[in-house]
Amino acid sequence: MEKKPAYPQTGVASTCRSYEEYERMFGIEEEKLRGQKVLDVAGGASSFTAALRARGIDAYAADPFYAGDREVTIAAAKREIDTSSAKLAAMAHIYDWSYYGSPERHRALREASLAAFAAHFTSEDGADRYASAGLPDLPFADDSFALAVCSHFLFLYAGQFGEDFHLAALRELLRVTKPGGEIRVYPLVTLAWEPVLYLDRLLRLLEKDAAARLVTCNLPFVPSESRTLVLVKKGGIRGQDKRL
């Protein structure tokens, strides 16, 4: 099969996917999140946290991108839409457009998502919901979240962040997730659309603390396998099995 060109990227981009894209990547079921705490790690300028807050859910985001003046952060996210739209247009033939429709519609969806993020990020409600923090050190207490998601950072940037970083990052996500809670990560390929070869080893190292499964992702786009990692933190079922 013809090798697809890698997505050209220096450093880590701060993109702004929408709630609907997160719904598809992570199989979000709003009703199951009611009364629970949710975390978007490497949230960038995504509108996921804003949309969850609009639905009354106790949602937070963490990203080093949130440091400093909030208007400067929003301006940087706007520039990234220009940059990424130009890259996508140049490589449009490699992607599956069945969800987005076209590069133009993809851009329009990103602009709408950024507008929702910006409104919440600069609102009173948003003041304490966006933590300027990065993996593998999150400023949250142990066992805080029922769901922690990470879109387009872990594994995608494996060329810049190695195996040890990924292990420490997943351990930190497990620390802040409550027993029985879930971590969901998408995608599991690099910017060159290659699977991360140490994923199985990481899952084995985490086996004692988390049960893993790989789920087919419902967001057609990338020219590669499209699976979401679901890690369920162990320890929440103590006492249910009366034989133990």
Ligand SMILES: C[S@@+](CC[C@H](N)C(=O)[O-])C[C@H]1O[C@@H](n2cnc3c(N)ncnc32)[C@H](O)[C@@H]1O
């Ligand atoms: C491609 S964006 C993804 C944004 C959003 N999740 C989305 O899907 O549109 C990757 C994000 O990872 C953030 N990032 C970089 N280093 C990080 C770290 N050590 N921990 C958490 N996030 C990090 C970047 O600031 C950037 O906003």
